[in-house]
Amino acid sequence: MSFEPKIVAFLCNWCAYAGADLAGVSRLKYPANIIPIRVLCSGRIDPEFILHAFRNGADGVFIGGCHPGDCHYIKGNYHARRRILLTKKLLKEMGINEKRLRLEWVSATEGRKFANVVSQFVEEIRQLGPLEAKK
Amino acid sequence: MKKKIAMYWGAGCGGCDVSLLGVHEKLLDLLGEVDIVFWPCAMDFKYEDLEKMEDGSIDIAFYNGAIRTSENEEIAKLLRKKAKMLVAYGSCATEGCVIGLANLYAREEIFDAIYLNNETTPDGKIPSHELPEFLPVLKTLDSVVKVDAFIPGCPPPKPVLEAALNALLNGKTDFLSNLALCDECPRRDSKPDKLEINEIKRWHSSNDDGRCFLAQGIICMGLATRAGCKAECITASIPCTGCMGGVDGLSGVSAMSAIASLINGEDEEKERKIIESIEDVVGTFFKYSAAKLLPYGRVKDES
Numbered sequence: 143m144s145f146e147p148k149i150v151a152f153l154c155n156w157c158a159y160a161g162a163d164l165a166g167v168s169r170l171k172y173p174a175n176i177i178p179i180r181v182l183c184s185g186r187i188d189p190e191f192i193l194h195a196f197r198n199g200a201d202g203v204f205i206g207g208c209h210p211g212d213c214h215y216i217k218g219n220y221h222a223r224r225r226i227l228l229t230k231k232l233l234k235e236m237g238i239n240e241k242r243l244r245l246e247w248v249s250a251t252e253g254r255k256f257a258n259v260v261s262q263f264v265e266e267i268r269q270l271g272p273l274e275a276k277k
Numbered sequence: 278m279k280k281k282i283a284m285y286w287g288a289g290c291g292g293c294d295v296s297l298l299g300v301h302e303k304l305l306d307l308l309g310e311v312d313i314v315f316w317p318c319a320m321d322f323k324y325e326d327l328e329k330m331e332d333g334s335i336d337i338a339f340y341n342g343a344i345r346t347s348e349n350e351e352i353a354k355l356l357r358k359k360a361k362m363l364v365a366y367g368s369c370a371t372e373g374c375v376i377g378l379a380n381l382y383a384r385e386e387i388f389d390a391i392y393l394n395n396e397t398t399p400d401g402k403i404p405s406h407e408l409p410e411f412l413p414v415l416k417t418l419d420s421v422v423k424v425d426a427f428i429p430g431c432p433p434p435k436p437v438l439e440a441a442l443n444a445l446l447n448g449k450t451d452f453l454s455n456l457a458l459c460d461e462c463p464r465r466d467s468k469p470d471k472l473e474i475n476e477i478k479r480w481h482s483s484n485d486d487g488r489c490f491l492a493q494g495i496i497c498m499g500l501a502t503r504a505g506c507k508a509e510c511i512t513a514s515i516p517c518t519g520c521m522g523g524v525d526g527l528s529g530v531s532a533m534s535a536i537a538s539l540i541n542g543e544d545e546e547k548e549r550k551i552i553e554s555i556e557d558v559v560g561t562f563f564k565y566s567a568a569k570l571l572p573y574g575r576v577k578d579e580s
C-alpha cells in the first residue's frame with residue numbers, strides 16, 4: 143500500500159481556518175491528508191501540541207495563522223513564529239526532520255493559497271516518508 | 278509497628294543515597310521510626326535476601342537512579358512486587374536526569390565513545406564478561422513499573438525530602454508544591470513587569486548583576502520548574518536548570534514556550550539570530566528530562 147501521510151493542522155480561528163473554509167466553499171481541491179484542529183490563535187499553540195502530534199503518529203504538523211500584523215489578538219502570531227523556530231531546533235536535535243513542521247500565514251480570503259500550501263506540504267511529507275517516532 | 282523501608286541504587290551518581298544523610302539529625306528520628314530491610318549502598322544485603330521476602334512485606338521502597346541495565350530493571354520489578362508503596366527517589370528515577378541525555382545517542386555510539394575511541398582508554402575493547410545487559414535506551418522507573426509517588430530533585434533538596442518523608446511515613450503522597458520556582462525566588466522583585474530578551478547570554482560568561490536571570494538574558498528554568506527547593510541554586514547565584522521537574526508535564530516544553538515568547542520579536546531577522554544563539558536545546562531545556570522527551574531514543578529521521 144502506498145504511504146498516505148497523516149498531517150495535523152492547527153489553524154487559527156480568524157484567518158487560516160476561515161481560509162480553509164473558503165477553500166471548501168470555493169470547491170478547491172486539496173489532499174484529504176490533513177486533520178484540521180481549530181485553535182483561537184496560532185499563539186495558542188504550545189510546543190507540547192506539536193510534540194504530542196508527532197508522538198501519536200503524525201507525519202507532519204502544519205500551523206496556519208494570520209499574516210504578520212493581522213493577528214486578531216495583535217501579537218499571537220509573532221509568539222507562534224518564535225516558538226516554531228525554537229521547536230524546529232528541538233526537533234532537529236531529537237532526530238526529527240524539521241521540514242515536518244511548517245508554519246504558514248493564510249488570511250481568510252486566501253482559500254487558494256491554503257489549498258496550495260497544503261498540497262505542497264502533503265507532497266513534501268510524502269517524499270520524506272513516515273515518521274517513526276517510536277523506534 | 279515500625280515501617281519497613283528499602284532503598285535501591287539504580288543507574289545514578291550516588292548523590293541520592295547521600296542526600297538521605299543530608300537531612301542530618303532528622304535521620305536519627307527517621308531511623309527510630311523505621312526498619313531498613315534493604316539498602317545495598319549502606320548495609321550488607323544481597324539480592325537473595327530481597328527475593329526471600331514476602332510479597333508486599335516492605336512498606337515503602339525508594340528507588341533512586343534510572344534504569345540503564347537489565348539488572349536495574351530486574352530489581353525495579355522485584356521491589357515493586359515486594360513493596361506496598363514504590364517511590365521514585367530523585368530526578369533519575371523520576372525523569373531520567375542528566376544521564377537521560379544519553380538517549381540522544383544509540384547504544385553503539387555510547388560504547389564507541391566510552392570503550393573504543395576514547396583517549397584515556399588505550400587498546401579499547403567492549404567488555405565481554407558476563408555483565409547485565411546495557412539496555413538500548415535509558416528508562417525512567419515509571420516506564421517499567423507502576424510508581425506510587427515521586428520525589429524530584431537532583432538530588433532531592435532537603436526541604437523537599439523532609440516533606441516527602443514526613444508525608445510518606447504517614448501514608449500520604451501529596452507533598453509537592455504546585456507553584457513554579459519564581460514564586461519562592463529571592464530575585465523575584467527584580468523581575469520587570471515586561472520581560473524582554475534581546476540577547477541570550479551564557480551564565481559563565483556574563484557578569485551577573487544580581488537581577489532576575491531572565492531579565493539579564495540568561496536562561497533560567499525557574500519559570501517552569503516546580504518550587505519546593507527554596508531556590509538553593511539561585512541563592513548561590515546559579516540559574517535554575519530544572520531538576521525539580523515541571524509543575525504539570527515536562528518543564529522543558531513550558532520553558533521553551535515561555536522563553537520563546539519573551540524574545541524580542543520586532544524584527545524577524547533579529548529574532549532568528551537570538552533563537553539560533555540558543556545552543557543545545559535539549560541540554561538547556563531538557564537537562565533532566567531527555568529520557569521523557571525521547572523514551573525510545575533518538576528518532577531516526579535524518580533524511
Ligand code: FES
Nearest residue numbers: 154183207208213
Ligand atoms: S488570530 Fe490568527 S494568528 Fe492570532
